[in-house]
Amino acid sequence: MTITKLHSSLDGLDEFVAEQLQLWKGVGAAVAVIHKDEVIWQKGYGYRDLDSKLEVTPHTLFAIGSSTKAFTATTAAMLVDQELLKWDTPVKTYMEDFKMFDPVATERLTIRDMLCHRSGLPRHEMIWYNSARTREELVNALQYLEPNEDFRNKWQYQNLMYMTAGYLVGKLKETSWEKLVQDHLFGPLGMKSSLFSVDQMQLQPDFAAPYMEKDGEHLRIPYRNIDAVGPAGSINSNLEDMIAWLRLQLNQGQHDGQQLVSKEQMEELYSPQMPCDSPFQGPELPVSTYGLGWFIEPYRGHQLIHHGGAIDGFSSQVAFMPEEEIGIVVLCNTNGSIIPYTVTFNIMDRLLGKEPVDWSGKLAKLMGGEESPESELTETQDTLDPQAKPAASTEEKEDEVKAEPLDRPITTYVGIYNHSGYGEMSIQQKEDGLEAIFNDMEMPMEYTGNDTFSVLLVLFGLKITFTFQMDEQNKARSISIPFLMEPGTKPIEFTKKSTE
Known part of the structure; x- marks a missing residue:
């Protein structure tokens, strides 16, 4: 399909995004679509700062939440390429003091287990949420956190394991996770605006403020600093930088002729490791699996690799279809918003030439409790918060x-x-x-x-x-x-x- 045809298939997208912002009470959004190396859509919608009526632009920084996880998994893949790390060697080999509550997990847990959410641990989010503890202190606290499942028995979304994976890769390179991502991903990819802390983000010229909807009004809320668990979700970025990140995925780890990550290890990241829960399960998405930092699902018969994120006042979705060489990123500054999902799915329907699915209608039913609790929007979020469940008021x-x-x-x-x-x-x-x-x-x-x-x-x-x-x-x-x-x-x- 030509770029012109792809672009024309997005006719009416402006109106659709505006409609979604109104329907789901969103404040602002940023949307980008690429095909191969070509940008076919890159626009801001609504406001990055509602009070000052400052509009969202392609340069506006948003917190991307758990879309950060793919960056962490990619740094691990780089270390595997450098033979500093093996996917299936126990973490204890690299960190002698590493300890889990379960002695079997202590001895056998690998970075693959961490990155595909099969440690046996439930979320234990309150240990880190708003905590003043350091990353190292939180890693040391793992030994006191009880599992609720046997090791490797079940997929359970786990932010602390991603934090620990980031801590490990930094330790192996005798640096920090942040420095590793900066030097080996942000730098080479030209992601000059991307940052690791909401504190840094607020010092930039173009950044979004976080909002939540309450009693029909948009309420500005505080930024949530999650630096200690950074590898699980602290990156802040914009459309321009995330386009470079999507290109790396579509080019199988290559950027400007340089192979940043081997094709073999990129394929490892995209290989299903565990079957997992999905809030969207149905005819369009019949099965859901998790790789290393990515969800991997068939969407209407086409391979879809994606990850969303949600942290106080922000939500995101980063998705690509490798066979069609299409990448999509949607960023939003509204708490627990599903706009990144409804917009991403609508764009895919358009580009695939399919009759658009009414995802807003489907999700409205879900939020209204008309579907089973097993399919609730729980596993794609970052915290045990109002985003975690569409619970009663x-x-x-x-x-x-x-x-x-x-x-x-x-x-x-x-x-x-x-x-x-x-x-x-x-x-x-x-x-x-x-x-x-x-x-x-x-x-x-x-x-x-x-x-x-x-x-x-x-x-x-x-x-x-x-x-x-x-x-x-x-x-x-x-x-x-x-x-x-x-x-x-x-x-x-x-x-x-x-x-x-």
Whole structure:
């Protein structure tokens, strides 16, 4: 198909993107499409800063969230090319102090296992979310995090494993993951605008602000610094740079005549490693697998390789069809937005000459709860947050629980509680009752009887239950908290620290 024909097949795309922004209450978006080395579409839509009415441009930087994971997997592939790393050699070979909770995983876990999400660990997101701990401290905390599945038994999306993979590749090169990506990917590809921190992004001339939709209004929210788990999702980029990244994929690891990654290792990244969950499963996407940093699926009979991302106020989708040599990137500055998916799928339908699927209609049904919970939008997101599940609103959740008067003196519950992996949680007495503080997040508590409290995770707009256990003297001994959503997970238990 000629470039002219491909371009003409995108007639009406401007109107479609504008319609999606309105339908899904998006603030801004950036869309690029390439065929081989040719850019056939590159445009900004809506606003990067709604308050100042600053429009999105092809230069506007967005946080790309978990679309970062493919960069991390690619750095590992480079080290395999350099014979510094082997996909199937245990991580403990390279990091003698490496330790998991499961002794079998400690001895046998490989970087392949890390990159295809089969460590046995559930998400354990709250250990890192808003935490001040360093990457090394979080790697050392892995030994205290319980699995809910046997090692290599099941695909479970896991950000901490990607963080650890990035830590490992940096260590093997005697540098950091950031320096490795900068020197061996951003530099050679000419990705001059791409950065590793939202703090750096805000110092640039053209960057997007993060928003969420609340009560029908666009609310600007704080940037979320996730530098410690950077290899899992901290890259910030724009259309111009992501086009260079897509070209590397379509050219099988080659850029400007230089083979940055061998074809053999690029094929390894694109090889299905584990069957996985998909929120889009249906006739168009009958099966979903995960490679190394990429989802690999047949889309309407055509091979599709892609990865999305979502972090506070931003969402993204990076996709390509190798046989058709088509690449697509969609960036958005609205919390948990599905616009990157609806726009990407619509573009693919157009370029493949297929009747467009009403993905907005399908996803509206999903968000409205008309389909099974197994197909919820859970596995493509980055955090246990409002993005993680199309759950009921906070107001509905609040109606489920009634506040009760305390059965014990309020001071019974006050103190510092500790978990070897998660760290410290403080329960403090305030004028209007108790408040939990964890990772600098303040969480109001309402007593519901039997030493249980309904606790509001303000950042996520949802409530969870804290259950206190008492000792023989009726003093608080520990708190059990259901921080994990996956089947078979246990509550996280924080033990009260002695004041003596």
